[in-house]
Amino acid sequence: MDFIIQGTLQAVEALYHTELKESDINLQETRKEFEGEVTIVTFPLTRISKKSPEQTGNEIGEYLQKNLPHIAGFNVIKGFLNLSLTSQYLIGNFRNIISKDGFGTFPANGKKIMVEYSSPNTNKPLHLGHIRNNLLGYSVAEILAASGYDVIKANLVNDRGIHICKSMLAWQKFGNSETPQSSGMKGDHLVGKYYVIFDKEYKKQIDELKAAGQTEEEAKKNAPLIREAQQMLQKWEAGDEEVIGLWKMMNGWVYEGFDVTYKKLGVNFDKYYYESDTYLLGKDIIDEGLAKGVFFRKEDNSVWIDLTSDGLDEKLVLRGDGTSVYITQDMGTAQLKYDDFKMNESIYVVGNEQDYHFKVLFLILEKLGKSWAKGMYHLSYGMVDLPSGKMKSREGTVVDADDLIEEMIDTARQRTEELGKVEGLAESEKENLYRMIGLGALKYFLLKVEPKKRLLFDPNESIDFQGHTGPFIQYTHARIRSVLSKANVTSFDFDGLNAITPTERELILALGRYPEIIAASAKAFSPAEIANYAYELAKLYNKFYHEEPILKVEDTEIKNFRLSLSNVTAAIIKKSMNMLGIEVPERM
RNA sequence: GGACUUGUAGCUUAAUUGGAUAGAGCAUCUGACUACGGAUCAGAAGGUUAGGGGUUCGACUCCCUUCAAGUCCA
Incomplete structure (x- = not known):
């Protein structure tokens, strides 16, 4: 529609002698509800025209109709100049769309971008909150790739720490050597089971200690189980063979389980980082920051940064005993990622509870003079809550990812069989279809909402x-x-076509918007825009x-045009849905 | 104590980033040539955009304030 903008600039110059x-x-x-396809808002132009909005609209409208061949007519309502485009123009527009092989695919922009997402803990299975994260990350990566970026999908696995030791310890104490093979349980679920058991036993001990007269705080610190877990963590850090062996075995179970879930969700990664490799990073950055005077040391030897001039607090970056805090390793990992890939931008798909953390992290890196810091972005999304409140793995109040996926597929199977439209499909094709529909419903449900909004999920109300x-x-x-398959044609010739219906106009205009939608959703990192489109x-x-009838139309040119319109619509629907990680079937 | 995010119809949500009478879906009600596929389409009803104030030609959108929900920082 650039020609309209240009035309309007000319009109303003000719009529009001002003260059805009x-x-x-x-x-x-x-x-x-109004006639026309494109509207120019004339309120802002009245300052230049020194006339009423209506008069301004009429004058510009007349100029445009006279001077631009594709303007068929116009009408003015208050400050709105509505322009009607000629059918020839819209048909030409449509020809343009179909003549381009990769309509809506952007050429490489030469920029590299990393999208870190998923980033699970290895002490429990994935739940609905993780599904939102995974779908968002995957989809944003696809959208960025479609808009010309070279994308690296990264997964930073939180595979060490006290929470892992809790699962390990509980398994050691109460597990009777249970394995995924012996129990028939998916590895991640098995490990999660012991995480819950730990918590239960731990709470028992707390209660006992409290009954013996200790305060809640003391009891939490003194319970034998938590002490043992902490000892185990120390052993792990010291490289104790037995502990490391147990850790490797149980993490192995978890990874096997995660792989199954990831595959079902259709997400994947180009690069894995493990916190067991990165948790000691960042200390050299502390030195760097001290040398540059960005950080300062307190009497107790702890290292801080003062962010009060940026409206934030003083932030601890290294403890007095020289051990790291979260942000220490995050600084180090950010540097590592950059050294590995030299990417221009880096997206972190992480829940909004860490908004403050990332604000601080990015600010620190900027103050340290890291040239790549300005390319970092926290794609923050709202938590998925249940009607009963927050999901808590320890308390078992979660919507499990694997269960939910299975339920969705089951519902799809049931619905499809009721409708009875898939006779003749092989059993494997049917199963594939149910999977496609069930996951399509789930993914769309989660992605159509703007990421930053919190999501309320009621397990009792099935997804539509x-x-x-x-x-x-x-x-x-x-x-x-x-x-299309009934029409059974491969080329659509409609050279002589010169009239189209209002709905066909709308459809052509909507198809034409596809490239800008991709650009906009890439810019906003928002799959929701594509979903709504x-x-x-x-x-x-x-x-x-x-x-409008399609196959029944007598006139072959109209028929061909409508078939072509259908063809392009199907292709764009498919591409859009694929960017959301959703497949589309040929039959359903 | 300080900071951030969210609040739109009974429910789930959109609004081209400041533009027209706030647009959809679910649920409710009514209708669609025995259908090129009815998981569809057309229509009805449903709104003080949490409340109040301000900025201007014009506010769901920007500013101030109150309320509610959630989160973070020592």
């Missing part, structure tokens, strides 16, 4: 399969593919489908 910038022209889509949902869009795709497109197509 492109950004001064306010273009928007015309609301569907109708309306604004993944399956709705998948259905639209299947329906189009069905029409895919829905609008599907909705619009269904409207078109009901209004």
Whole structure:
């Protein structure tokens, strides 16, 4: 629509003798209750025209109609100049879309970007909160790749620490050598089971100590189990063979379990980092910061940074005994990542409870003069809560990832069988379809909402399969593919076509928006924008489908045009959904 | 104590970043040539955009304030 902006600039110059910038022209889509396709907001121009909004609109409208060949007409309502485009222009627009092989694919922009996501703890299985993280990370990575970035998907696994030792200790004490093989339990679930057992036993001991007269605080510190766990952590840090062996074995179980879940979710990684390798990093950065005068040392030998001039607090970066805090290793890991990949930007997909942490981290790196610090971004997302409140692994109040995925597939199977439209498909094809639909519903449900919003999930209310949902869009795709396969044509010739219906206009305009949608969602790191676009497109197509016959049309050019329109719509739906990590079926 | 985020119809949400009568879906009600696939489409009803004030041609959007929910920092 650039020609309209240019035309308007000319009009303003000719009529009011003022030169404006492109950004001064306010273009928007015309609301569907008014006639036209493109609207210029003329309120801001009245300052220049020194006339009423209506008069300004009329004058510019007349100029444009006279001077631009593709403006068929206009109308003015208050400060809004609505322009109607000619059918020829829109058809030409559509030809443009189909002539480009990679319509909506951006050329490489030469920039490298890392997306770190998932980053699980290895002491428990994944739950719904992790699913949101994984889907967000994967989708953002896909969107960035589509918009021209060279993307590295990274996973920083939290594989050491006191929480892992808790699971290990409980297994050692109460596990009777239970293994995934012996119990038939998925490895991550087995380890998670002992994490819960630890907590239960630990609480018992606390209660006993309290009954014996200790305060809550004392009891928590003195319980034998927590002491043992701490000793185990020390042994681990000292490289004790037995502890390391146990740690490797149990983490191995967890990784096998995670792999299964990741595969089901369809997410993957190019690079794994492990905290057992990185937890000691960052101390050289402390020295660097002290030398540069960015950090300072207190009497107790602890190291701090003063961020009060930036509206934050004083922040501890190294304890008095020389041991790291979280932010120490995060600084070190950030440096490591940069040394490994030299990326221009780095995205951290992490929940909003760590907003403050990342604000501080990025600020510190900037103050240390790291040139790459300005490319860092915390993609913060809201927690997934249940009606009962927050999910807590220790207390077992979580929606388990594997369970939820299975339930979704089951529901898809049930719904599909009720509708009875998949006769003739092989059993394996059916199962694949149920998986596609079930996961499509789940993924769409989680991704259509803006990341930063908190998500309330009610396990008793099943995720919809109708309306604004993944399956709705998948259905639209299947329906189009069905029409196309019935038409059985490979080339769509409509050279002589010169008139189109209002819905066809809308559809062409919507298809044309695809590239800007990708650019916008990449810029905002927001899959939700693509999700909503895919829905609008599907909705619009269904409207078109009901209004206009396709295969039954006599006129072959109209028929070919409509088939072509269907073809492109299906392709763009598919690409959009794939960017969300959602597959679309040929039949359903 | 300080800081951050969120609040839109009964529920789940959108609003081109300051533009028109706040747009959808679910649920409710009504309708669609025995259908190119009804997991669809058309329509009805449902809103003081948490409350109050301000900025201006114009505010869900920006500023101030109160309330509610959540989170973080020693």
